[in-house]
Amino acid sequence: MSFDEETFKREVLSKIPLRDESPLPPNWLHVEMLERFRVLEFAPIKEGMNVLEVGCGAHALTTVPLAHLVGETGRVVAVDKSRWRFFEEITSVTGVKHRIIPLKLDARELPFPFKTFDLAVLVHGVRSLKNEGTMVRVISEMLRVSERVFIAESLPVANNERQEAHLELYNxxxxxxxxxFGEKDDLHYPTLEKLTELVEKAGGNVIESGTFEPALPHYLAYLPREYVEGIKDKDKRTELLKRWDRAYEKWKRGTKHPPVGWILAESSPLDHNFHTAEEEN
Structure with a gap:
């Protein structure tokens, strides 16, 4: 189908109220959602498709563009284990809520017995899966229940100072x-080679892959200083506060989205079972 960005801005983004969440700009959610729309230009989405989204997140940043693209006859099944805070509000105001079926569950064990979906999507979510064992298990499940899988993630690459500012604060x-909290989250961005390796470990065969520049600001590296102030270990707190202050000064002068890598895959002809000790964590 045609990926008409102006239509998306007019029909969807214009309905989202501006947000007062300083130091983020009032339109930060609009910008982040537009980036997801641009990412999905590389996915084989058609009107009427039945799409699974893993890791929809609190703000439905990819869910809303997906629901717009599948049209009135399509459906998006949105899965997340816990992050639902603004999901209903945003999907309602954008007018696509009726195209979305939200499911609160662990994507390592999807409750679908066969290939239920035309496409399974994981956009900017690999970094939230905490460890490689979980990444492989989730991708394996996506391959099991869908004809094809589309995965996209920011890359650890900076081609200018504003991308460097994003990476320094995000990292x-x-x-x-x-x-x-005693466990890692928002892991460092993987390379495209690492994403490919994860897909292949999960039993996937990469059909296409590539990279692109979103050419947009990127605000989601920001984490309030109060989080760092809450670290109990004094030495670690002092170290991270110094690094946060230094990175934040660069970030607030201007920040841009790093390049994004994407992969389209399907199940390998061979049958794979992947159970590692890490998956049990």
């Missing part, structure tokens, strides 16, 4: 979360 998140 603190993994350490901050580990210091606060």
């Amino acid at each position: 603190l998140r993994e350490e901050i979360f580990e210091a606060l």
Whole structure:
């Protein structure tokens, strides 16, 4: 189908109220959702498709563009284990809620007995899966229940100072979360080669892959300083506060989205079973 960005802006983004969440700009959600729409230009989406989205997140950033693209006769089954805070509000105001079926569950064990979907999508969600065993298990499940799988993730690459500013602040998140909660989250971005390796370990055959520049600002590296101040280990807190202050000064002068890598895959002809010790964590 035609990926008409102006139509998307007019019919969807214009309905989302501006948000007062300083230091983020009032239109940050619009910009992030537009980036997801541009990512999906590389996915083989057609009107009427039945699409599975893994890791829809609190703000439905990819869910809304997906629901717009599948049209009135299509459906998006949106899966997330816990992050639902603004999901209903955003899908309602954008007018696509009736095209979406939300499911709160663990994507490592999807409750579909056969290939239920035309396409399964994981956009900017690999980094939230905490460890490689979980990544492989989730991708394996996506391959099991869908004809094809589309995965996209930011790459650890900076081609200019504003992309460097994003990466410097974003790369603190993994350490901050580990210091606060004892486990990693928002892992460092993988390379495209690593994404390919994960797909192949999960039993997938990569059909196409590529990279592109979103050419948009990117605000989601930001994490409030109060999070860092809450770290109990004094030495670690002091170290991370210094690094956060330094990175934030660069970030607030301007930040851009790094390049994005994407992969389209299907199940390998061979039958795979992947159960590792890591998957049980």
